[in-house]
Amino acid sequence: MTDPLPLPVRVALARRVDTVPAADALPGGCAYEPKFDGHRMVVLTGPVRLQTRSGRLVTATFPEIAEAAGALPPGVVLDGEVVIWRDGRIDFGALQRRALRGSRRGPVLPANYAAFDLLAAAGTDLRGRPYDERRAALVALLAPLGPPLQAVPMTTDRDEAVQWYTSLAPAGIEGLVVKGRGQRYRPDRRDWLKLRHAVPQDAEAIGFTGTPRAPRALVLDLGDGPFASAPLDAPLRTQLAALLVPPTPTAAAALDDGTPYRPLPAPLPVEILQGEGRHALTAVLRLRPEA
Structure with a gap:
């Protein structure tokens, strides 16, 4: 199958804010997602490839993610973060070591993929569609699979987002990413908002x-x-x-x-x-x- 998006896939970006945005701060209202402390990764299928934000292919470094993505139909493009969990929290140091040394140099901790956007499905480019539509398609696509490939949590309730921001830091959650529910996916544009903990x-x-x-x-x-x-x-x-x-x-x-x-x-x-x-x-x- 021909790839539905130009390669390497360019990703959308976020700009920093100082407080949790109001529910109507972005077009169509806000969708709040926890910001995982991991490495940005694009997953493509047909065949499966794992691409970093810079465009480098790291499929061999995370074979468990590649194997899980093999259950998806061809022509899918996901955007998300690869993370490693240890003792109930995200271990960024372990992820860095694995990314730099590969997966074949002694025992490694298993990685998970937290997908937060669906850029293409069945070979069709979805980036021009609103976030709400892409999110519904993402959840429907990944729900039957489960770990290590799953959708990040999302809420449209600002009060719940504030609770996430204040309570999830001990688990290695960096903060929040906020997206407009009516926004399309624009590569290299800082349409999203991000709020990070200073810890x-x-x-x-x-x-x-x-x-x-x-x-x-x-x-x-x-x-x-x-x-x-x-x-x-x-x-x-x-x-x-x-x-x-x-x-x-x-x-x-x-x-x-x-x-x-x-x-x-x-x-x-x-x-x-x-x-x-x-x-x-x-x-x-x-x-x-x-x-």
């Missing part, structure tokens, strides 16, 4: 800006593409410089805004704090090389 979390740095002797910031990737942290404080710069000696030659890279950075020879576990607000930065609280 410390584990992550992995993949690069740094500055020089090995005078690093300025770390480059992180939380599933939405690489970005630079807030400038490191003096103790962290000193600690990072010590870890970079002797420097390992690596090819230069650049962020979406053109900022150059140097990839690290291996991912570096860190603890970060994501600020709230539209222009908030992500601060690195500590380096965790022992992890």
Whole structure:
């Protein structure tokens, strides 16, 4: 079957807000979904392929997701997040390690796929249809399957969404994503809204800006593409410089805004704090090389 959407599939984006939006803040009213702490992933069928937001294929890295998607008819395109649960909460660090090392290097925790949109079905592009219609089709498609492939919860009740936001953080839920029930799906447009908790979390740095002797910031990737942290404080710069000696030659890279950075020879576990607000930065609280 011919793919119903141009490849690689481009995804819709969200812009930050500071409070839970009112029920009528978006066209057609608001649909509230929990924001899972995972990696953005597009699932295509006929044949099954798993694609990251950047367009890279990672089908072999998550064979359990690919196997579950094999039960879907050809011509389906899903948008969602791949996550790993451990001890009743989402473990982003375990997901990062698996994404970087693959699934064939020793025991790994099983992954789950939380689908939040249906972009195509039976080879038909659904992106021009309203959210409510796509959501109903998504639930009907995935309901017979169950884990590890399932639809994210959704509510149109703002009070329930506020309760989710305040009560689900201990389970690793980052916050909320809010969508207009009458909105179509527009790739690369920030039509959706997102509200995140400002709580410390584990992550992995993949690069740094500055020089090995005078690093300025770390480059992180939380599933939405690489970005630079807030400038490191003096103790962290000193600690990072010590870890970079002797420097390992690596090819230069650049962020979406053109900022150059140097990839690290291996991912570096860190603890970060994501600020709230539209222009908030992500601060690195500590380096965790022992992890």
